[in-house]
Amino acid sequence: MKEFEIAPDPDDPRLTERVRGLDQDGRSVETSVTVERPLTLYLNSQEVVTMMTIGDYPDLLALGYLLNQNMLRPDDEVIGVDYDDDLDVVVVRTREETDFEEKLARRTVTSGCAQGTVFGDMMEKFESVVLDPAARLRTSWIYALSRKVNQRPSLYLTAGAIHGCVLAEGDRPLIYVEDVGRHNAIDKIAGFMYRHGLGARDKIFYTTGxxxxxxVIKCVQMEVPIVISRSGFTSSGVALARQAGLTLIGRAKGKRFLCLSGEDRLIYDAASADQEDEDPRYERKGARS
Incomplete structure (x- = not known):
């Protein structure tokens, strides 16, 4: 795959709107804001959830959501994904019926923005996953990935109020998607991987959230051994990463980062003193999370 096989398109007129307002000095200003719309997901004939999303890649979002909620198994045969733009509905069709009704009954609302959800039995798969112990992360890749993602045109730089997720191989960003919820963005990547038969055991996941x-649960289920974030950690995220043997890198901005799990995969091949400070465009925008 080439770099940025999928990447944000800030010029897509469906994804932003121009609105007028007043600034801190009472002056009239016009600015871009990110569009947020509902997307109702059906698995066969049953409604599963309505998500708030920017609306790009609804097919990938639907597939990835079902996979990461264990409603769809990797060996299930998907015979169609139908999207109706007028109704804001996406339907994933499988050859055989599923048993997700029981899972819906155990749904728990989480702290994720835009109605993130996690199911009680997600930990069943989590505890059985063995992440590749041979995977390695060079510190030079952390710096290179951060620069490439920061320099890429994005909705974040155009309008803000959005999260980005990237699947990378070494220092090469392969897939870069954005959404109003970071869990939506990671689900789009999971959907792409499923559709294209792309393995994750030698990949790196980068997120702004x-x-x-x-x-952490979703990354482990996807069998990604290394995760990097511009933002910080929660205690539960760190504990689960350590339990799974996931390499967890956070606060990766400019020349700084912090590893709280899986440090044995790190190869220090680039000195922090030789790196540049944070891109000032991101500093002006403030934290994404």
Missing amino acids: RLTSEM
């Missing part, structure tokens, strides 16, 4: 328990 917080490393919460939900994000």
